[in-house]
Amino acid sequence: MSRTGVPPFEWFYESHKSEVLAFLRRRAGRDRADDLFQETFLHALRAYGRLEHGEHLRAWILTIAANAVIDAARRERPAGQLVQEPVDVDERPAFEELAPLTDGLPPTERAAVVLRYGYDLDYDAIGAALGSNEQAARQAASAGVRRLRKEKEQR
């Protein structure tokens, strides 16, 4: 038997491909979105066989997409040269602003902060995306925010 509740990848891909592409276009611009789209789903495919269950797959794929955007931005920008790029107007805090600010955080805290404040995911979904739970996600996000505040004070 396969792990319970993990749907065939075809269904997972068909369910989320439009949203992931729209998300990537919004965050990284149309030109870069195509490459990031492929990178995102190939990454998901590699990890898919190890999933223990089929819950919160939307949050999971959006996290992978968010990380792909962060990594691409990091590849393109030498450290210390943070250029503000034009992004589509969006009522949520611009991810492009948040990503470089959170670069110095430990990975889990960074992911929690970005997902909470950049994407407005709830803690339950973030916990699932991080492979932990709601409370751990809440703690990671608040630890991240505290760390950011401290860094700002020291600057």
Added chain:
Amino acid sequence: MTGIPTVLDERFRAAAAASGELDVAYDLLDDTPVGPLLVGVSDRGLCRIGFDPEPEAELERLARDFGPRVLRTPRALDQVRRELDEYFAGRRHDFDLELDLRTAPEFHRRVLTELSRVEYGRTTTYGTLAAQVGSPRAARAVGTVMNRNPIPIILPCHRVVGASGSLVGYGGGLDRKEWLLRLEGALL
């Protein structure tokens, strides 16, 4: 929900097939002379041919048998598609395809291996196959194996008939069995 550009979709599917990360790559062949077919390959070879595919059930079954990384990737099925086309056109009598029978129970595998030796245009009987695998009284069990054949056409269960020459049955329906036997000249 709106789709994504076809080019992008095809590019991802091709990259997924090339990545070697898929448990099963499949495609739907919509217009074969025996109706629509679902064909699937694993890293070991052809693992499924399904008649009248209901993709929902087929995909779940593939995921259960081989793993959840099941994706429609037409290009990965190029060789299978070409060989089937040639067969349906009467230009191919043998297939050059690796087969993946890992999910078949031991008895099934023995019977299917014996079945694979029945040549194009010939027929055999359930009883003969049973005797060939050393279980002469197991004709009925051989019938069950035929009925559950995961790779019909390639593993030619259509060439197995009753002792009296009657067609008996076929997992894909008797019409198809008859069509395949006529194609091969085994029925006039």
